Amino acid sequence: MDLTLVGQGLLSGVLFGGVYSLMAVGLTLIFGVMRVVNFAHGDMMVWGMYLAWMLATRAGIDPYVGFPVCAAVLFTLGWAVQRGLVHRIVDAPHEMQILLMLGVALVLENAALVAFGPDPQRVRSPLTASTLWLGPLFVDVGRLVTFGVALALTGALWVFLGHTDLGRRIRAASDNPYGALVIGTDVGRVYAIAFGIGAACVGAAGALVSPILPFQPAGGLSLSVASFNIVIIGGMGSLLGAFVGGLLVSVAESLGAVFLAPSMKELVSFSLLIVILLLRPAGLFGRRAA
Amino acid sequence: MTVPRVAALVVVLALAALPAVLSSYAVTVFIFIFFYAYLGQAWNLLGGYAGQLSAGHAAFVGLGAYTAAMLSMTLGLTPWVGMFVGGALAAALGALIAYLGFRFGLRGFYFVLLTVAFAEIGRIVALNTDAVGGALGLYITFTGNPRQFQFQDNRAYYYVALVMMLAATALVAALERRRFGEYLKAIREDENACEALGVDTFRYKLLAMVLSSFLTGVGGTFYAYYLFSLQPNAVFGIPLSVEIMIRPIVGGAGTALGPVLGSFILSPLGELSRVYLSQGAWSGLHLIVYGVLLIVVVLFFPQGAYPTLLKLGGSMSRSSPKPPHRI
Amino acid sequence: MSPPLLEVSGLAKRFGGLQAVAGLSFAMADGEMLGLIGPNGAGKTTVFNLLSGFLTPDAGTVRFRGESVAGLKPHAICRRGLARTFQIVRPFPHLSVLANVRVGALGRHPDAREADARARAVVARVGLDGKRDAPAGSLTLADRKRLELARALATEPTLLLLDEVMAGLSGPETADMVRLVSGINADGVSVLLIEHNMRAVMTLSHRLVVVSFGEKIAEGPPARVANDPRVIEAYLGEDYVHPAPA
Numbered sequence: 001m002d003l004t005l006v007g008q009g010l011l012s013g014v015l016f017g018g019v020y021s022l023m024a025v026g027l028t029l030i031f032g033v034m035r036v037v038n039f040a041h042g043d044m045m046v047w048g049m050y051l052a053w054m055l056a057t058r059a060g061i062d063p064y065v066g067f068p069v070c071a072a073v074l075f076t077l078g079w080a081v082q083r084g085l086v087h088r089i090v091d092a093p094h095e096m097q098i099l100l101m102l103g104v105a106l107v108l109e110n111a112a113l114v115a116f117g118p119d120p121q122r123v124r125s126p127l128t129a130s131t132l133w134l135g136p137l138f139v140d141v142g143r144l145v146t147f148g149v150a151l152a153l154t155g156a157l158w159v160f161l162g163h164t165d166l167g168r169r170i171r172a173a174s175d176n177p178y179g180a181l182v183i184g185t186d187v188g189r190v191y192a193i194a195f196g197i198g199a200a201c202v203g204a205a206g207a208l209v210s211p212i213l214p215f216q217p218a219g220g221l222s223l224s225v226a227s228f229n230i231v232i233i234g235g236m237g238s239l240l241g242a243f244v245g246g247l248l249v250s251v252a253e254s255l256g257a258v259f260l261a262p263s264m265k266e267l268v269s270f271s272l273l274i275v276i277l278l279l280r281p282a283g284l285f286g287r288r289a290a
Numbered sequence: 291m292t293v294p295r296v297a298a299l300v301v302v303l304a305l306a307a308l309p310a311v312l313s314s315y316a317v318t319v320f321i322f323i324f325f326y327a328y329l330g331q332a333w334n335l336l337g338g339y340a341g342q343l344s345a346g347h348a349a350f351v352g353l354g355a356y357t358a359a360m361l362s363m364t365l366g367l368t369p370w371v372g373m374f375v376g377g378a379l380a381a382a383l384g385a386l387i388a389y390l391g392f393r394f395g396l397r398g399f400y401f402v403l404l405t406v407a408f409a410e411i412g413r414i415v416a417l418n419t420d421a422v423g424g425a426l427g428l429y430i431t432f433t434g435n436p437r438q439f440q441f442q443d444n445r446a447y448y449y450v451a452l453v454m455m456l457a458a459t460a461l462v463a464a465l466e467r468r469r470f471g472e473y474l475k476a477i478r479e480d481e482n483a484c485e486a487l488g489v490d491t492f493r494y495k496l497l498a499m500v501l502s503s504f505l506t507g508v509g510g511t512f513y514a515y516y517l518f519s520l521q522p523n524a525v526f527g528i529p530l531s532v533e534i535m536i537r538p539i540v541g542g543a544g545t546a547l548g549p550v551l552g553s554f555i556l557s558p559l560g561e562l563s564r565v566y567l568s569q570g571a572w573s574g575l576h577l578i579v580y581g582v583l584l585i586v587v588v589l590f591f592p593q594g595a596y597p598t599l600l601k602l603g604g605s606m607s608r609s610s611p612k613p614p615h616r617i
Numbered sequence: 618m619s620p621p622l623l624e625v626s627g628l629a630k631r632f633g634g635l636q637a638v639a640g641l642s643f644a645m646a647d648g649e650m651l652g653l654i655g656p657n658g659a660g661k662t663t664v665f666n667l668l669s670g671f672l673t674p675d676a677g678t679v680r681f682r683g684e685s686v687a688g689l690k691p692h693a694i695c696r697r698g699l700a701r702t703f704q705i706v707r708p709f710p711h712l713s714v715l716a717n718v719r720v721g722a723l724g725r726h727p728d729a730r731e732a733d734a735r736a737r738a739v740v741a742r743v744g745l746d747g748k749r750d751a752p753a754g755s756l757t758l759a760d761r762k763r764l765e766l767a768r769a770l771a772t773e774p775t776l777l778l779l780d781e782v783m784a785g786l787s788g789p790e791t792a793d794m795v796r797l798v799s800g801i802n803a804d805g806v807s808v809l810l811i812e813h814n815m816r817a818v819m820t821l822s823h824r825l826v827v828v829s830f831g832e833k834i835a836e837g838p839p840a841r842v843a844n845d846p847r848v849i850e851a852y853l854g855e856d857y858v859h860p861a862p863a
Contacts, residue, residue, distance in 0.1 A: 106581030
């Protein structure tokens with residue numbers, strides 16, 4: 001066994017874990033606050049990628065500079081989806097919410113398909129062309145920057161939720177919507193903002209990943225599945241769990257890619273999902289059936 | 291004979307007589323209407339009546355289709371028999387999914403994810419298994435031999451599909467009135483309350499899934515021997531699962547006529563976009579429409595078209611039909 | 618002397634740090650109407666959940682008609698003749714009243730027509746005949762309580778567990794319910810009822826078991842239990858009125 005290869009895989013996994021964590025944190029925020037599962041999570045991320053691509057190809061803006069724009073656009077999308085659609089069925093049975101978000105996912109994914117075509121795209125960034133050597137391992141600068149930015153964003157979110165008034169209100173609303181109402185929180189507004197932030201997370205994540213991996217409209221589902229995997233494993237009710245879970249899953253997938261053929265990677269992902277679903281700890285998504 | 295029965299008979303007779311006056315293209319459209327109504331009806335048992343949403347029913351179509359096709363190609367087994375083998379295998383897969391899902395207490399979103407995961411695994415396995423054609427898929431040689439479930443005349447397919455749709459609908463309507471149907475509807479409302487009334491909810495949900503997946507698997511054979519080509523992405527993919535589930539949802543999940551009505555509403559639309567599919571720029575457009583439809587239905591017509599029409603028509607239904615789920 | 622209908626021995630259940638039920642033992646004879654009372658949070662509904670299979674006991678035994686039922690699934694226990702209602706009623710809101718009750722009746726009468734006939738009889742028995750076809754979600758609370766009772770009754774139980782079936786009812790509604798429950802018991806169905814309405818439970822019960830903090834603190838005929846200082850101390854409920862002789 002080539003240790004260097006394993007080490008490379010490990011490093012790659014950790015670096016990409018930053019992105020996974022960001023995705024998972026976004027999903028956790030949406031679910032934690034509103035108990036709505038964002039089936040369209042991966043498709044929103046794909047739009048983040050395409051927005052970055054458009055910025056790069058039309059306006060010459062590097063994704064590492066332009067990602068705030070992607071985040072902002074996705075924030076608006078998430079906010080609008082919540083305000084306009086999800087909010088109307090907040091009291092409806094869960095199945096209705098699933099179908100609604102499935103509908104949103106369909107619209108997003110296929111709008112991307114119609115707008116951009118089915119073929120994989122990639123964004124060129126000077127950062128991804130250069131590499132650094134860390135001992136026997138190499139890493140391209142782009143991934144390193146992606147990791148750093150993702151980490152910084154997650155940290156910023158952490159601070160926001162923990163130490164700002166709005167952030168606290170969001171956490172309050174997620175713990176106890178009625179209590180939050182009592183203390184004067186506009187719960188509807190809070191929900192919309194939380195959804196917006198969750199979408200912004202994947203918007204940024206998408207932009208950060210766009211120079212690293214090829215992307216296509218059909219890739220939304222795998223990204224959604226990856227997010228669900230992470231949150232179900234690590235989402236012990238906390239954003240910390242989502243964050244740690246992101247790193248764990250990314251490393252696992254990366255090491256898996258070292259040992260398995262690439263075509264099997266998706267297979268592993270879905271199989272992992274099944275295993276996790278069956279063995280999942282009760283937690284954020286929990287409330288096991290009686 | 292009651293009025294509804296007479297009306298039903300008239301409709302059936304009309305449908306049976308139609309091919310005489312329809313163009314070949316129109317016959318094709320109707321074949322799609324009937325076939326997807328059939329698949330939707332099979333889904334309806336699990337997703338509509340029992341209230342367990344599945345977004346992975348394509349797995350059963352794929353399994354049934356590939357089974358019948360492979361049995362025919364390698365063993366010369368006529369698809370008329372192969373369809374039941376395919377159905378049985380699909381039922382076994384359904385039993386596995388249901389057993390895992392319900393035994394481990396997966397409900398709602400988790401169960402949906404489970405079904406999607408299995409369908410995607412099926413797709414990836416088919417893509418990577420050269421023995422069943424791999425990424426290129428399976429191509430079935432056209433012989434037009436009825437003994438091999440192939441017909442020269444489009445109209446033969448029309449009648450096969452019509453019979454399938456009618457049989458499935460009749461089955462569901464019959465089950466609806468029996469204990470099985472009553473239990474499923476109650477399970478959809480409140481599983482725990484059902485348990486307290488002596489209903490073995492696990493058993494009935496499992497049965498619903500097995501029947502649903504069996505019927506869907508049988509439908510896979512029709513798919514194979516009508517389209518003559520099996521592509522893993524098409525026959526196991528999420529778009530097909532969506533096609534299957536959207537008809538009952540739009541038409542009225544948990545009602546016997548829902549999938550039929552939904553198919554009559556949606557299939558012409560799907561067919562129209564199929565014409566444009568060859569022009570890659572528009573591929574996916576009809577899925578956007580489906581997405582919008584799902585959203586509209588959830589927001590404004592959660593019960594689906596059929597119950598809404600009933601209400602508009604002012605008729606009194608004994609137990610009001612409902613959206614796919616309740617707390 | 619026939620064996621007790623229900624024999625509970627050393628029943629215990631803990632939730633994390635809370636010992637909800639602690640070594641509870643009591644028995645019921647066939648045909649009896651037993652009242653299970655105690656202050657809020659005493660563990661009474663937990664006992665029901667344990668008896669009806671929605672929870673598994675940590676310790677102790679439950680023998681129903683001589684057979685151990687602890688650990689069986691709820692539907693299996695119902696099949697054996699032990700039915701329950703829920704404190705917060707759980708009708709099938711989109712099904713009609715009759716369809717609701719049919720679900721209960723189908724257990725012993727798999728044939729749809731027979732079940733329908735049986736269900737109609739039960740619906741009439743509880744006085745919901747006029748609302749037979751109404752969706753259960755449209756009923757008033759009092760009617761929902763009757764429906765809950767009717768559904769459980771349709772399973773033809775030997776023992777019926779009623780969880781606060783009077784809660785939320787007005788005076789006249791309560792009187793009706795008392796008459797109904799009394800009639801059911803007179804028909805031969807044993808009843809174990811949790812109740813906070815003291816007047817009702819004193820009137821109805823042959824015997825009382827008083828539970829506090831998961832333990833039995835008193836047992837006996839209503840009159841004696843009502844005067845038991847331990848019970849009075851534990852809290853007898855705000856509706857308490859010295860019961861007049863029946």
